[in-house]
Amino acid sequence: xxxLEERIxxxxxxxxxxxxxxxxxxxxxxxxxxxxxxxRTLYEKYKDRGITRILTIEASGIAIACMAGQxxxxxxxxxxxxxSKNLDGALFTSSVRSYTYGKDYTITLSKKFLQNTDTVLxxxxxxxxxxxxxxxxxxxxxxxxxxxxxxxxxxxxxxxGGDQLRTEGYDLTSIAIIDHMDEQHGVTFRPNP
Amino acid sequence: xxxLEERIxxxxxxxxxxxxxxxxxxxxxxxxxxxxxxxRTLYEKYKDRGITRILTIEASGIAIACMAGQxxxxxxxxxxxxxSKNLDGALFTSSVRSYTYGKDYTITLSKKFLQNTDTVLxxxxxxxxxxxxxxxxxxxxxxxxxxxxxxxxxxxxxxxGGDQLRTEGYDLTSIAIIDHMDEQHGVTFRPNP
Numbered sequence: 321x322x323x324l325e326e327r328i329x330x331x332x333x334x335x336x337x338x339x340x341x342x343x344x345x346x347x348x349x350x351x352x353x354x355x356x357x358x359x360r361t362l363y364e365k366y367k368d369r370g371i372t373r374i375l376t377i378e379a380s381g382i383a384i385a386c387m388a389g390q391x392x393x394x395x396x397x398x399x400x401x402x403x404s405k406n407l408d409g410a411l412f413t414s415s416v417r418s419y420t421y422g423k424d425y426t427i428t429l430s431k432k433f434l435q436n437t438d439t440v441l442x443x444x445x446x447x448x449x450x451x452x453x454x455x456x457x458x459x460x461x462x463x464x465x466x467x468x469x470x471x472x473x474x475x476x477x478x479x480x481g482g483d484q485l486r487t488e489g490y491d492l493t494s495i496a497i498i499d500h501m502d503e504q505h506g507v508t509f510r511p512n513p
Numbered sequence: 514x515x516x517l518e519e520r521i522x523x524x525x526x527x528x529x530x531x532x533x534x535x536x537x538x539x540x541x542x543x544x545x546x547x548x549x550x551x552x553r554t555l556y557e558k559y560k561d562r563g564i565t566r567i568l569t570i571e572a573s574g575i576a577i578a579c580m581a582g583q584x585x586x587x588x589x590x591x592x593x594x595x596x597s598k599n600l601d602g603a604l605f606t607s608s609v610r611s612y613t614y615g616k617d618y619t620i621t622l623s624k625k626f627l628q629n630t631d632t633v634l635x636x637x638x639x640x641x642x643x644x645x646x647x648x649x650x651x652x653x654x655x656x657x658x659x660x661x662x663x664x665x666x667x668x669x670x671x672x673x674g675g676d677q678l679r680t681e682g683y684d685l686t687s688i689a690i691i692d693h694m695d696e697q698h699g700v701t702f703r704p705n706p
Contacts (some may be wrong), residue, residue, distance in 0.1 A: 321571050333578045334599040335601070342602075343623065343626075344625075344626075347586050348590065348593070348622075348623055349589070349623075349626045350575075350578075350579065350582070350588065350589040350590070350591070350624065351588060352579055352582040352586075352588075353586075355579065356583070367646050376572065377612065378572035379571035379572045379591065379593070381541075382572060382573075382576055382579075383575055383576075383579050383589075386543065386545055386576050386580065387579065389543070389545040390545055390549070393545075393546075395543065395544060395545075395577075396542070396543040396545060397541065397542040397543070398541065398543070398572065400541070400572070408528070408534075429541075430536060430541055431541075432537075433536075433537075433541065433542045435536075463635065468529060478574060492531075495546055505589075
């Protein structure tokens, strides 16, 4: 098991409704040493891809993106989930369906922060069905930016979003992929390649 | 001028309605080198206060909190602005009035991530009237945690929230304090102590 899988086994909790609670280290309380290790792992994987910008989505993705950004020495930009009065000028927007809440929301990014000369590393803390990731990819498509790679901390492999993106040709790295989980047996990881 | 004041003069834009746009480096696109400098500055100020936890609020506060967390080697925790299905168990909540939107919202924090043994550094990217900060202080009060310090990147001094907190006895550091701004004359900083 790698460092993140070990941490999930130690501190993650499986709840009904396919919920994996990792709020003690990844998405409510943040273990900065662990996040740094995630950022460094993504850098090792994508350092030769000519990444010019890291794109994520608020809120927990920001932490991983910042840590990765320290290694890549490129700007980080995060898509906003709510339309903000502080966002003006030309905007890219995309509609995303929330699996957790069963409704659509709009993600927004200022056009000035994503260009057709960019090669983007998209990062997020979680991937399940992949709806938010498709929204971020759509923002890159609108900008004419290349997606140089996708880096995820925890992928719920059994929900299929990651494998769909791999089939579509994206170079996706998830540091921990969960192939099965339930409250009785806990978590089973996909073997590391 | 310090490093942040220089950056505001270079890349900040004053818009009507007391809005300072710093979205190219602080709260939409993130300049990681600058954020690291903010984190290190807050560490130098508060490193001898026995800080055990850093508290912030989503979304942009997370970036500064992570950078500061690397120096303090303590956990970061962020209050959530929306009630999430992923939040369960006992919660601290506080009501905050949004200056930008003129309505109230609830901030939420799992009780397990803030204890009466904690000495907390509260950080955020902006302070204006200080409503969000009062909500974060209220969460600490509910937990019985001590507020060891408050670190802000940009304080809109003319809106009074920072000076009120200083009067109340909080040890507040804002790296840049704006005492006046308008579209015609730009930004005037409070002299550094």
